[in-house]
Amino acid sequence: MEAIKKLTGLVAPLDRHNVDTDAIIPKQFLKSIQRTGFGPNLFDEWRYLDQGGSAQDCAHRRLNPDFVLNQERYRGAQILLARNNFGCGSSREHAAWALLDYGIRCVIAPSFADIFFSNAHKNGLLPVILANSTIDRLFQDVAGTPGYELTVDLEAQTLVTWDEHVIEFSMDASIKRRLMEGLDDIGITLQTAELIRAYEQRRRQDAPWLFSEEICSAGATVDSLTGPNESTI
């Protein structure tokens, strides 16, 4: 993933609670087997007036002029200002991919749904949590100031407004390091392969049924087609 350290960008406000991943990227676009190309369908049902299908060219679709990202003043926004429980619902990582593909690098909200939060930072999309009162003020400032930009400094864990007002945010140290260095989690974990093997050995002793390869593969034989306990499945 792309490392993120510091970013100055236009802020777009999405003033709704509980923005779910079905809204961020509707299911008809999840059929792709790629990680890219989801940007044109970000917020598809809010963004366009017509119904979107997969593998469709969005360039000529009718835009919903009332949707915030379609307003000229928010064109090119890299920071999304949001409300409570952003990214709730399904585990689809396509939601994080769609935001990034559109050009959003940072989402600021009072809270995020757990799975989305994890998907976001694993892809270099920075989730920033701020107090409700701060978020309220930012919504007012963004609405009242055309071209409103913020500078996000991950190292310093601050947001800096255009008038040099500094807002601090907290971030888990391990997540911060991964975001800043753009680290490959799998590579890091595999450095501790010996620990994983040692754990497996211990567990094999204590709880051998977890490792019954014979039992697991027996499940794939024709015998099991009868299913267990027919009356109470």
Add this chain to the structure above:
Amino acid sequence: MVAKTLYDKLWDSHVVQDYGDGTALIYIDRHLIHEVTSPQAFEGLRIAHRKPWRIDANLAVSDHNVPTTDRTTIDDPISRLQLETLDHNCASFGIRQFKMSDIRQGIVHVIGPEQGFSLPGMSIVCGDSHTSTHGALAALAFGIGTSEVEHVLATQCLILKKSRNMLVQINGSLGRGVTAKDMILAVIGRIGMAGGTRHTIEFSGLAIQALSMEARMTVCNMSIEAGARAGLIAVDEATIAYLADRPMAPTGGLWDQAIAAWRDLRSDPGAGFDRVIEIDAHGIQPQVSWGTSPEMVVSVDGRVPDPGAESDPVKRDGMRKALAYMGLQANVPITDIPLDKVFIGSCTNSRIEDLRAAAEVVRGKRIAANIMQALVVPGSGLVRRQAEQEGLDRVFIEAGFEWREAGCSMCLGMNPDRLSPGERCASTSNRNFEGRQGSGGRTHLVSPPMAAAAAIAGHFVDVREF
């Protein structure tokens, strides 16, 4: 010894390495794979020249895209490519897969417990948020994104931050006609859809103990709709009886050893929870969702709420948007809402017990003239066969329902089963988000008996008086 919660025990027994900052490397015992969230993970393995760490910990099945009618052809070329990609990835990496023609095929969260692939004490993941379902077996089960799918495939582990402990204790007993679905909808209505965020919820109390395993799965399934990545229920005799003789469950001496260990999978007396919610089961009525999030629920004898009565301006605006999307007026009685379609299925409510309960309501009756389509989609091929052996398929078909093959179907409409714009559906699924069952479609979440009764009446009715 320090008293531990069930979640503490499950967490502690899976720590490979504690990073000392609240995060740890956690070992994953079982990984379920489906076609939608896995292609990019397999591609990642290929690019990095990595192999799966432990093949036997994985089980794959197609469920989201599969047709529930004729399966010999799949019209949508993009769906077909995604299904074929799973077949190809399983074949090339050597992963066990239940193909579409296999009677064991079904919704990933139905087949895991059904096969005994999911067992108590395990850590279980899947690239699907409803993996919380398997927590009904006292397993630490939760949904993950595609990056984590790749991480589990490559390392058999995940880097996780420990959640807080939350206890939802449901006392007393449910009234007649009130189900586990009503129970969990009432919990979500009470604590809100972010009420369990950053928590693992353990459900306990007499009302939970009285539930069948299928009903417990319904409760844990919707933990995620309350924001909790995982839901849990302690092991008891019902858990053990459910698992006995499942194809992939241990047998002989291993079974005896396993059940002895499983009996400790409960929170110790005096274990500390960060948050405790108590609910009286007796006060729970059949629930119907009215809005576009699962917390927007009322009892069937209630009315559509009035946004004017909400003091928080952002919430009020959210309620107005929800009512506009749903095409509903404030203060209308729930039982006056007419319906176009009915869907009985999904990983929440497609097990044999759900189908029995719905069939009981429709037996000998006909769906109302205004119901354009009523679908019954069993959770797996084995559930379907069991239902047919009991004659439930005939009951549904004679009442005017369509009897389908197993899959996720109209819960999210990735296959051809979906709502058209403006259509209103009584659904036993788990999410009523905008567009969830089809662009512009309007979803009301209910229990299987409530959906069945609504199909017959053409509008919502209180199943207790039906």
